[in-house]
Amino acid sequence: MKNIRKIVLGNKINSKVFSLGREAYIVGGYLRDILIGKKSRDLDYVVRGDIRQFAGLVYAALGLTPGKGTTVELKKEQMIRIVLKNGITLDFTELKDSIRDNLSGRDFTMNAIAWSPETGLIDPFNGIKDIAKHRIKAISIDNFKNDPLRLLRAYRFVSELGWKAEPETRKMVRHLRKEIRKSAPERITLEFFKLLNFKNFYNALKTASDDGLLECFLSIPRKRLFENIRTIPSLELCIKKLPLNFKRNIEKPFSQELTLHGLLRLEQVLYSSALNKNRLRLSRIIFERLKMVHELLSKSEKQDIFSQENLFNTFFKAKDSAFDLLILSGNVKLLSQLERFKKIWKRSLLASEEIMEITGLKGGVKLGKLIYGLKKMQFEGKLKTKKEAEKWLKSISP
Incomplete structure (x- = not known):
């Protein structure tokens, strides 16, 4: 098992969050990614008490200014998000009951893991074991019912992680x-x-x-x-x-x-x-x-x-x-032809102004058709030089 404490607190942001003296846990995908050796740009925290106030404390502790970080309130998700200039996001949700109750409402066992300096790892649903076995396992069918998007998310994780959804989870998906x-x-x-x-x-x-x-x-x-x-x-x-x-x-x-x-x-x-x-x-x-x-x-x-x-x-x-x-x-095999088409369409043997001068046309549909025809003949190799293009235009002009 990796030294989770060292990795979590070695992160400047986590260190600041946990130094503020509030009951707080880092949860979910961040811990999963540590366990599989992957870097994560999303940090999720559950915090006891007023999360708006706590996010403000974190914002100040990190020395952020409007140019370096933005705070967003996501009312539907009951979450406060801080988005840093480098794309890292910090999400704060309120811990209303016990941390175990909070984890029991999550989607998959691999995401139902929490850590704090006081408690260490909290893994009530054996998520670490499922991570080791590369297994995507739902916590309960009720959690799928509460948020049906999780049905699709199971397969998104199959795509992202290259793991397998375990049989009982797939059975739940088929049912719901x-x-x-x-x-x-x-x-x-x-x-x-x-x-x-x-x-x-x-x-x-x-x-x-x-x-x-x-x-x-x-x-x-x-x-x-x-x-x-x-x-x-x-x-x-x-x-x-x-x-x-x-x-x-x-x-x-x-x-x-x-x-x-x-x-x-x-x-x-x-x-x-x-x-x-x-x-x-x-x-x-x-x-x-x-x-x-x-x-x-x-x-x-x-x-x-x-x-x-x-x-x-x-x-x-x-x-x-x-x-x-x-x-x-x-x-x-036709990609080279497409590149050639793009070059000809951007700049053909004659510019629009030159075509107008030769034909006497000032614009309109007829001019458009001539431009199209000239480019097509150049693409097909029927016109190769500017002189040939001029000669062709003069031959069809009244």
Whole structure:
């Protein structure tokens, strides 16, 4: 067992919190992360007495100013949060009964652990043992009923930690799976996006699908959902083959805390679903991207939109979704063509002003069509020099 005391009090923030003389415990994920050797940026404390006052004392003890830290009151969660400039968060909730009672209301045994300098580790549900066995175990079915989002959170932890949900916990999920619909769409979305971002997401998705949970908030037939998940390893193989510069970019945040990598997974999972009927609250940029990618993927099943003849039109219509489209369709080899398209679209053989001077057009639809046509011919290799472009324009101008 690691020297928990040394690690906890070796943290400047924890040291200040516990020096204030109040009955306080650090709880949950922070301790779990210590036990598995992972750094945590979230510190959760339960404190006896007025948490607003206590958070103020901590704020002062840490020497914080408005530029270095912000205090937020989360009324629904009955919590005070301090957000530091470096992204570390400190959450304070009030300890109303005993610490054991507090821990008994938590989601999983691995998160129902507390520590204070006076008591040392408090582990009433054998969470440490479950951590050692890489086991995600619910404390009780009532805790799932009290907050049905925890049903989905079980699989998010499967994705994040690479562990397994133990059989009795999965049995609870299967029994209560429809209760997830009682959770706010915003909360479901955030939890599902976290699941998609992590490395072990495939096992998490497959297990959640097998247990019937996904279909309770995703508007997609079970058979189609199963097929979409089944083909995910092929998607990941395509991503694995990407050049290094693309790999770096897809791990960057895209929207709603979802990475571009996570978005590609979402696009695969939701293919052929009724986007407006899912119990997900999607940002406009994610919704429009899903809609465009799915439309073009569906079209590709009926005609060859990736032929040299149609490729320019496909890239033009897809716009920012073109990258996703190539990955999801398995056309990684066309990424160089996409990069070429972007360069030509940004700067072609002739600028708009030059086209207007040659043609005498001042603007409008006709000019737009000429610009489009010129770029398309350049992309297809039919126009290679500025002189060729000028000659072509003059030949079609009245």
